[in-house]
Amino acid sequence: MGMDASIACRTAGKVSRTIASLFPSYVKMSTEANIIMEQNKFYHIARIPKVIGVVDGTQIRIQSPGGNNAESYxxxxxxxxxNFLIVATADLKFMNVVERCPGSSHxxxxxxHSDLKIRFALGHFPNCLLLASWFDDSDLMTVSVGLLRFDGLQVFDYIVVEPDR
Structure with a gap:
């Protein structure tokens, strides 16, 4: 005998809300107190100064949302x-997650389009860099908000953000 579908849906909803309520306690950008520590960890790993995190996207499968914009997903x-954009520490902990874009988005x-870019542009993380393998060197605005392109360290990036590769 199985569980009634309405009970299963209510239970799944409660569990999802509980997990979501824990998000701010576990996923947060570095504070002033631990930025130097994060920079030292990345320097020890990759010999690149000022890095506080690596950035990469990962695709989370969904059902077709239907409607006129379905193909953008x-x-x-x-x-x-x-397309979830993840920022992770050298210790493999999530610092930031951006989850608002359809799968076709680079x-x-x-x-x-993230709040994180705005926070970097406003100087909330002075003397800090994020590593991203997709960064275009010609994008001077991106340079000003603390992204650094790297090719030789892509393996580290994928180990942190997409361990199933």
Missing amino acids: RNRNGYYSM DATVFD
Whole structure:
């Protein structure tokens, strides 16, 4: 005998809300007190100064949302998804998650429309950099908000953000 569908839905909703309420306690950007510590950890790993996190996107599969914009959710692999942009520490902890863009969005586009880019542009993280493999060197605005392109360290980036690669 199975569980009634309405009970299962209510239970799943309660569990989801409980998990979501814990998000701010576990996912947060570095504070002034621990920025130097994060920079030292990344310097020890990659010998790049001022880095406090790595940035990459990952696709979370969803059902077709339907409607006129459904195809914007179809990613380059052909399935419907949301593009989640993750910032992670050297200790593999999430510092920031941006989850508002459809799967067809490039990681750089997600970052360009994020509160995190605004916070960097406003100087909330002085002398700090984020590493991103997709950063375009010609984008001077991105340079000013603390992104640094790296090619040789992509393996580290994918280990942190997308461990299933």
